[in-house]
Amino acid sequence: xxxxxxxxxxxxxxxxxxxxxxxxxxxxxxxxxxxxxxxxxxxxxxxxxxxxxxxxxxxxxxxxxxxxxxxxxxxxxxxxxxxxxxxxxxxxxxxxxxxxxxxxxxxxxxxxxxxxxxxxxxxxxxxxxxxxxxxxxxxxxxxxxxxxxxxxxxxxxxxxxxxxxxxxxxxxxxxxxxxxxxxxxxxxxxxxxxxxxxxxxxxxxxxxxxxxxxxxxxxxxxxxxxxxxxxxxxxxxxxxxxxxxxxxxxxxxxxxxxxxxxxxxxxxxxxxxxxxxxxxxxxxxxxxxxxxxxxxxxxxxxxxxxxxxxxxxxxxxxxxxxxxxxxxxxxxxxxxxxxxxxxxxxxxxxxxxxxxxx
Numbered sequence: 001x002x003x004x005x006x007x008x009x010x011x012x013x014x015x016x017x018x019x020x021x022x023x024x025x026x027x028x029x030x031x032x033x034x035x036x037x038x039x040x041x042x043x044x045x046x047x048x049x050x051x052x053x054x055x056x057x058x059x060x061x062x063x064x065x066x067x068x069x070x071x072x073x074x075x076x077x078x079x080x081x082x083x084x085x086x087x088x089x090x091x092x093x094x095x096x097x098x099x100x101x102x103x104x105x106x107x108x109x110x111x112x113x114x115x116x117x118x119x120x121x122x123x124x125x126x127x128x129x130x131x132x133x134x135x136x137x138x139x140x141x142x143x144x145x146x147x148x149x150x151x152x153x154x155x156x157x158x159x160x161x162x163x164x165x166x167x168x169x170x171x172x173x174x175x176x177x178x179x180x181x182x183x184x185x186x187x188x189x190x191x192x193x194x195x196x197x198x199x200x201x202x203x204x205x206x207x208x209x210x211x212x213x214x215x216x217x218x219x220x221x222x223x224x225x226x227x228x229x230x231x232x233x234x235x236x237x238x239x240x241x242x243x244x245x246x247x248x249x250x251x252x253x254x255x256x257x258x259x260x261x262x263x264x265x266x267x268x269x270x271x272x273x274x275x276x277x278x279x280x281x282x283x284x285x286x287x288x289x290x291x292x293x294x295x296x297x298x299x300x301x302x303x304x305x306x307x308x309x310x311x312x313x314x315x316x317x318x319x320x321x322x323x324x325x326x327x328x329x330x331x332x333x334x335x336x337x338x339x340x341x342x343x344x345x346x347x348x349x350x351x352x353x354x355x356x357x358x
Contacts, residue, residue, distance in 0.1 A: 003191070006200065010203045013203070016058050016208075017209075020054035023054070047223050048222045050222065051222040051225060052231055053110065056103070059235060060099055063095055094138075096137075098133045100132045101158075102235055105230045106231040110227030112226045113226050119284075142244075157240075163233070172216055174294050177209070178266060179236065182318075183205050186243075187206070193326075205232075233267075236264065262325060265315075273291065318344070
């Protein structure tokens with residue numbers, strides 16, 4: 001498919017996200033669904049939630065519309081091969097499982113925004129969302145030695161991505177900019193390898209995030225909330241499992257194992273570092289602090305805005321290092337992964353101080 005079609009998809013998604021976010025903001029204001037500056041929260045005024053619902057609406061709208069149009073076109077044309085119709089039906093069932101998990105991820109996070117769920121309840125809802133595409137759409141890691149291991153690995157991976165994105169949503173514009181940045185090298189990988197559905201989904205994701213971003217950066221007029229951060233983590237995590245990393249011309253047999261975590265290097269390494277540091281200090285993992293890479297960059301640069309730009313740039317560079325992995329030799333792949341870890345350590349190398357709720 002032409003690159004201009006993907007650009008058009010991204011632009012359409014951005015425009016729809018602009019309108020959906022404006023509507024979500026009005027709904028949150030009218031219903032009093034606000035994040036108030038209480039306790040450790042340092043924003044100066046109450047900010048509406050429901051930004052995540054607007055982004056999720058865009059992510060759901062485009063694939064659903066595409067399947068409906070395809071069903072209407074091919075279903076009414078005589079002579080269409082039964083195999084083609086079966087493939088379309090299979091795609092519809094797979095999308096139903098993926099979409100159900102996305103809705104559940106958003107709904108569970110939005111519920112947490114509203115009532116502040118206990119960590120165990122929140123984790124249970126994340127697991128339920130992750131199991132939807134695994135059970136209903138048969139989402140698996142192909143590299144696993146057994147189908148059950150592939151299914152369990154996919155579910156655990158999606159839960160990890162949900163928490164990584166949730167933890168990284170701690171400063172205006174950081175998460176949506178990070179997601180938009182990582183979709184670009186991920187899109188390039190999918191486009192080069194002719195994965196049309198994955199490339200289209202990533203184009204829509206990039207547009208949705210860019211359409212939401214003016215409402216959240218540099219000044220936040222609406223928050224993604226846990227409903228948005230969890231949903232984006234679920235979505236990108238599931239797409240990373242669904243994508244294919246082996247094909248004509250690829251050289252690295254470990255690419256299916258290496259590429260997904262390499263693409264999500266910044267959120268995952270940030271999650272790992274924060275969890276490790278909190279466990280080492282004997283504090284609950286769910287208790288927020290200033291140990292995130294975004295906070296360290298803000299301390300280093302003296303500006304939250306510059307910290308957000310640095311997170312976006314680092315994410316893009318880390319993703320650009322990950323995208324060529326399928327076509328690299330094992331030695332080249334090892335060098336790229338080492339470069340990723342070194343870049344993360346350099347970006348987030350400032351000692352942390354203070355504490356806050358993310």
